[in-house]
Amino acid sequence: MGHRVAGRRGERGSAVVDFVLVTVLLVPMVIGILQLALVLHVRNTLASAAGEGARHAAVAGSSAGAGRAKVEELVDGALSADFVRRVDVHPVRVGGAAGFESVVEADVTLLGLGGPAVHLRVTGHAVAEQAAQP
Numbered sequence: 001m002g003h004r005v006a007g008r009r010g011e012r013g014s015a016v017v018d019f020v021l022v023t024v025l026l027v028p029m030v031i032g033i034l035q036l037a038l039v040l041h042v043r044n045t046l047a048s049a050a051g052e053g054a055r056h057a058a059v060a061g062s063s064a065g066a067g068r069a070k071v072e073e074l075v076d077g078a079l080s081a082d083f084v085r086r087v088d089v090h091p092v093r094v095g096g097a098a099g100f101e102s103v104v105e106a107d108v109t110l111l112g113l114g115g116p117a118v119h120l121r122v123t124g125h126a127v128a129e130q131a132a133q134p
Helices: 015-059 064-078
Strands: 082-096 097-110 114-127
Touching: 015 064, 015 082, 015 097, 015 114, 064 082, 064 097, 082 114
Parallel strands: none
Antiparallel strands: 082 097, 097 114
16 A cells, blocks of 8 residues: 655645745736836937937037937837827037037836836937038
8 A cells, every 4th residue: 555645735735825926026026127128228219319319400501300300210210109208409508519409208107008107308419510611
């Protein structure tokens, strides 16, 4: 006759409990890491687009409108339009010289799906080129 190992009966179902306890800790941590990655990606993309938009507006013969269009083109090519809330390019003084500032504001929701949002505001600056004098 077979002998049963003492104490085995009390461990039935313990693997399920262990799985649930680990999952309860692991899933929020993974979602948090994914959210952080999304926010950093959006922030870096917006910062790059803002800088490029300011530089585009600062080129001799260009305008703030052209800089704004450049920002929107770059953002549309890399992100969903749902993120961006406002794009503004306007003339400013940069270190005492004439230049342009590009401001991009966005809201990044939980994994891009909805819910509470992280508000981002990034800026880019560029000194305006001066047209060559004959």
